[in-house]
Amino acid sequence: xxxxxxxxxxxxxxxxxxxxxxxxxxxxxxxxxxxxxxxxxxxxxxxxxxxxxxxxxxxxxxxxxxxxxxxxxxxxxxxxxxxxxxxxxxxxxxxxxxxxxxxxxxxxxxxxxxxxxxxxxxxxxxxxxxxxxxxxxxxxxxxxxxxxxxxxxxxxxxxxxxxxxxxxxxxxxxxxxxxxxxxxxxxxxxxxxxxxxx
Amino acid sequence: xxxxxxxxxxxxxxxxxxxxxxxxxxxxxxxxxxxxxxxxxxxxxxxxxxxxxxxxxxxxxxxxxxxxxxxxxxxxxxxxxxxxxxxxxxxxxxxxxxxxxxxxxxxxxxxxxxxxxxxxxxxxxxxxxxxxxxxxxxxxxxxxxxxxxxxxxxxxxxxxxxxxxxxxxxxxxxxxxxxxxxxxxxxxxxxxxxxxxxxxxxxxxxxxxxxxxxxxxxxx
Numbered sequence: 001x002x003x004x005x006x007x008x009x010x011x012x013x014x015x016x017x018x019x020x021x022x023x024x025x026x027x028x029x030x031x032x033x034x035x036x037x038x039x040x041x042x043x044x045x046x047x048x049x050x051x052x053x054x055x056x057x058x059x060x061x062x063x064x065x066x067x068x069x070x071x072x073x074x075x076x077x078x079x080x081x082x083x084x085x086x087x088x089x090x091x092x093x094x095x096x097x098x099x100x101x102x103x104x105x106x107x108x109x110x111x112x113x114x115x116x117x118x119x120x121x122x123x124x125x126x127x128x129x130x131x132x133x134x135x136x137x138x139x140x141x142x143x144x145x146x147x148x149x150x151x152x153x154x155x156x157x158x159x160x161x162x163x164x165x166x167x168x169x170x171x172x173x174x175x176x177x178x179x180x181x182x183x184x185x186x187x188x189x190x191x192x193x194x195x196x197x198x
Numbered sequence: 199x200x201x202x203x204x205x206x207x208x209x210x211x212x213x214x215x216x217x218x219x220x221x222x223x224x225x226x227x228x229x230x231x232x233x234x235x236x237x238x239x240x241x242x243x244x245x246x247x248x249x250x251x252x253x254x255x256x257x258x259x260x261x262x263x264x265x266x267x268x269x270x271x272x273x274x275x276x277x278x279x280x281x282x283x284x285x286x287x288x289x290x291x292x293x294x295x296x297x298x299x300x301x302x303x304x305x306x307x308x309x310x311x312x313x314x315x316x317x318x319x320x321x322x323x324x325x326x327x328x329x330x331x332x333x334x335x336x337x338x339x340x341x342x343x344x345x346x347x348x349x350x351x352x353x354x355x356x357x358x359x360x361x362x363x364x365x366x367x368x369x370x371x372x373x374x375x376x377x378x379x380x381x382x383x384x385x386x387x388x389x390x391x392x393x394x395x396x397x398x399x400x401x402x403x404x405x406x407x408x409x410x411x412x413x414x415x416x417x418x
Contacts, residue, residue, distance in 0.1 A: 005280050009273060017268040031272045038276045100262070107259050126260040151221040158252060167252050 005045060008053060009038055015054070015128060016061045022123045023065040025072060025112055033064040055137030058130070062120050062138060069116070103166055110160035117141075118153030125150055212239060216246050220253045 016037050020030035037060045041048070048056055111119060111127075117139055124130040124138065125146075132143045139146070158164065216239045222228050223236050240247050355363075 002280050006277070009276065013273065014265050014267040017272075018265045021266045022263070031268055034268050034272055035276060038273065039279070042276070042279055100259070103255070104259050104262060107256065108263070126257065127263050128265070147225075147227075154221050154253070154256070158249075158256060163256075164252070167255060171248075171251070 001045060005042060008041065012054060012057050013038075016057055018128055019058065019061050019120075019123055020065055022108060022111055022127050023119060024068055029068045029072070033061060033068060036064045037061045052137055055134055058124065058134070058138035059140070062116075065120070066116055099170070103163075103170070106160075106163050106166050107157075110157050110163045113160065114153060114156060117149050118156055121146060121149045122153045122157065126154075213243060213246050216240065216243070217249050220250055223250075224253060224257055 013034065017030060017034045020033035021027070024030050024033065037057055040060050041057065111122060114122065120139065121135060124135045125132075130138070132146055135141070135146050136143055141149070216236055219228060219232065219236055223233065228236060240250050
């Protein structure tokens with residue numbers, strides 16, 4: 001059992017920690033969530049259906065993240081830590097050249113401001129590249145529900161004022177030529193980019 | 199910042215529906231016809247093209263977000279937990295307590311109903327029998343203990359002392375018997391028998407004198 005437990009940790013630690021990292025503001029909170037998840041795995045080892053271990057772990061991580069977000073919102077203890085990042089991202093508005101790193105930081109902040117389940121689904125699907133089946137198993141939703149929440153969550157994300165202003169300032173109000181990428185090619189890129197997370 | 203306000207007025211509803219389909223297009227969920235309508239509109243509408251470009255940039259940035267792993271230190275308590283190392287880390291102690299409680303709870307929950315309720319009843323009955331037995335044993339043992347104590351206390355006196363005590367006791371009994379005889383004589387002679395005999399004798403004497411004298415003014 002011990003060896004299997006260690007193996008399970010090694011197999012899923014990155015996925016669990018990444019999910020917590022992109023969901024929560026503080027690194028310490030993400031670490032706490034990761035510990036909570038694997039402690040619960042140890043406690044419930046005998047009762048878990050090990051063929052669905054990945055989904056079970058993500059569901060536990062999702063619940064732990066929700067608890068942390070609630071505590072975070074009631075305390076708002078860690079906001080100061082992110083003021084510098086916000087300012088840094090805001091200062092990018094003055095630059096003409098698109099700064100991918102700043103946009104990436106602002107996108108991460110925008111994700112953290114989303115409510116659940118939009119946040120969790122976007123992280124699982126778009127950041128971690130989980131399949132719809134895995135997300136269904138993790139959040140106990142139907143596939144259609146997951147898709148609806150995903151699309152609504154993306155629109156909410158794009159409505160983030162800072163993110164949109166940053167994009168518009170970088171691309172001069174959208175005057176650049178838009179190149180349409182075929183969905184199949186994008187899907188392949190998405191799968192390739194997130195293949196390590198699966 | 200609404201997307202609809204920047205769109206041309208003549209195609210507002212079309213822009214609205216096309217922008218709703220952006221994520222469907224990105225995910226490859228649109229059919230052939232929908233995709234053709236979508237692409238033709240995006241090529242002709244600057245606002246929708248910008249919105250689509252924005253969505254593409256966001257999705258591309260998602261792909262660049264790295265998968266992050268935690269430090270090994272974060273998982274060190276977890277590894278210790280699984281190895282059963284009791285040193286350090288309060289979290290482990292909490293876990294062990296929780297696991298014990300949860301195991302008891304799970305055991306209780308998983309048991310059939312008759313065991314869940316029958317077991318406490320049987321346990322209570324057994325305890326009651328044990329307690330009552332021990333109390334009764336104490337009651338039976340107590341007299342035995344008293345006798346033993348008495349025997350132990352007798353053994354304190356020597357035979358000479360016992361003989362002396364018996365002599366003293368006999369002397370006391372003789373004295374009490376003598377006192378009893380004196381008391382009986384005194385009561386019988388002075389306070390009970392003599393006054394009663396005297397009063398009876400006096401009555402008989404009066405009656406004799408009365409019979410000896412003749413009656414005067416006898417109506418008969």
